[in-house]
Amino acid sequence: MAPDRPMLDHLAETFPDSPAAVRLKAALLFAGVRYDPCLPAAAGWAFPNYMPYMLPPGAPAFEGKRQVALPYLLRLAGDTQVRLRIKPDSPFSVRPDAGPLGYAVYEGDRRVTTTTFEARLPWTDRLTADGTPMRATGLSQHGDMLVLNVAPGCEYFVVPGDPGGRTRNLSCTFCLYGLPDQRLETLGQELYVIDVPRPTLDRVIEACQHPGTEARQLYMVGGSMLDMADEGERYCRIAERLAEAGLTERYYVACGSGAIQREHMLRMKALGVRGACFNLEIWDPAQFERVCPGKASIVGRERWLRSLEEAVEVFGPDNVMTAFVGGAELEGEGAFDDPARALESNLEAGEYLIPRGIQPIYSLHWKVTGKNRGEEPFYSLDMFLRLNEGLAALRRREGRPINPAFFSRRSAYMQLEPDYDEAVHDRG
Ligand code: SF4
Incomplete structure (x- = not known):
């Protein structure tokens, strides 16, 4: 894959027979998402990952803490789930969004789809x-x-x-x-x-x-x-x-x-x-x-x-x-x-x-x-x-x-x- 090529474009061309939602889920499983402060903010209501996360150097502390809880599972439109992993070099991020689910997945600056987290039951x-x-x-x-x-x-x-x-x-x-x-x-x-x-x-x-x-x-x-x-x-x-x-x-x-x-x-x-x-x-x-x-x-x-x-x-x-x-x-x-x-x-x-x-x-x-x-x-x-x-x-x-x-x-x-x-x- 060309280094600057968006991952989802590469996947769409290489795997046209895979549904777009599947390509996105696979990409997120492999590449994870970058850390964003909306993640620890959601951990209060989302199903938690029981492993705490240490904020990367340079990221501001969240509510005074550098070790934070994060949600465990992303819930995408179409109701599929993805295990959330944080990877500093990922092209993807999850950010707050005005859409119906409250968050969106981005690849770089391109908004890909609406999303949310699995809620804590x-x-x-x-x-x-x-x-x-x-x-x-x-x-x-x-x-x-x-x-x-x-x-x-x-x-x-x-x-x-x-x-x-x-x-x-x-x-x-x-x-x-x-x-x-x-x-x-x-x-x-x-x-x-x-x-x-x-x-x-x-x-x-x-x-x-x-x-x-x-x-x-x-x-x-x-x-x-x-x-x-x-x-x-x-x-x-x-x-x-x-x-x-x-x-x-x-x-x-x-x-x-x-x-x-x-x-x-x-x-x-x-x-x-x-x-x-x-x-x-x-x-x-x-x-x-x-x-x-x-x-x-x-x-x-x-x-x-x-x-x-x-x-x-x-x-x-x-x-x-x-x-x-x-x-x-x-x-x-x-x-x-x-x-x-x-x-x-x-x-x-x-x-x-x-x-x-x-x-x-x-x-x-x-x-x-x-x-x-x-x-x-x-x-x-x-x-x-x-x-x-x-x-x-x-x-x-x-x-x-x-x-x-x-x-x-x-x-x-x-x-x-x-x-x-x-x-x-x-x-x-
Ligand atoms: S995968 Fe199952 S069978 Fe194999 S070691 Fe683990 S618990 Fe045992």
Whole structure:
């Protein structure tokens, strides 16, 4: 791309088949926005990013402070979401605006579109009956989707090794959030134990029952267990509680476990769970073994794929997804040395999975180490759009759009798949 060329012009020429809103969302995911004082000013009412932001040198303090809270999610016209990142060199900014949403996105001095932020919803500031803040019950939200995670610690980090009591770390190389840490104590999770304490479930259910969540989807997730049967049992028991509380009626509940056995899927289906998402993370078999040693050695790629196919039989073809970490095959020793190979492999995943009723969903992989960790994705913007255009074409060819009841553009804050399909749907 020519250095002074506006990014959105370049994208419009290179990706004419991608809707303009998708190109903008992708550009914002990659380039972020520059800091503007309207951002901390909005943090009082917007859904907050829990990581504080340190103002760059030269920017005036905000209300006397240099460390400020910022909104977490941009909400664009058309109701898609974008995770907000601040990057000092971004061509984009968000500024106050007289338009209906109160803010606008600019590229340089050109006003691109109207926007706002996802609002802080009342449940996040409430307490449960026993005085626990609802946001500390294992529940989080992005737009349409509540994410319920009452057992975040992943046993792949601590696989029992030898009689000497040492453990091996077989966690996925990109994963930080499954690390057993302080959250286990807060939630009462015990490693290698199926059950989550009853008070923990009581609290999170109370939070899900809050009338003001404005969510439509409830996605159960958690760290993996070493035994597939135990993990399936854990999710069945959580689903039982959700069903008792009427939450499988109120929300589209999906099981975001690792690969589990058919009998557990059948039990969940009978309880009202409607979808499943078992994340394979990496398509290429050798890269899967390298990046996901726990999933590869404890479950195995073939068993994982069989589990996804069984999920289609149980939940139906519109109700099964598997997430991938786009670009993780390009990082570390033994990585693919050519991004084109990663793209080819990712499209191969779509060719295999989509006709079988399984939707691959690609999130970006952000560097997890080094000076720019968390800021730079491994995929280039062009590669990410090429991948998404390719997958959207496969979904069209197969007549299998993403099911918006399961995954909508207002819950896809780092992914583009629903934006392609819902835009097509809107045009029709
Ligand atoms: S299985 Fe899930 S939680 Fe565990 S290391 Fe891999 S990505 Fe993280």
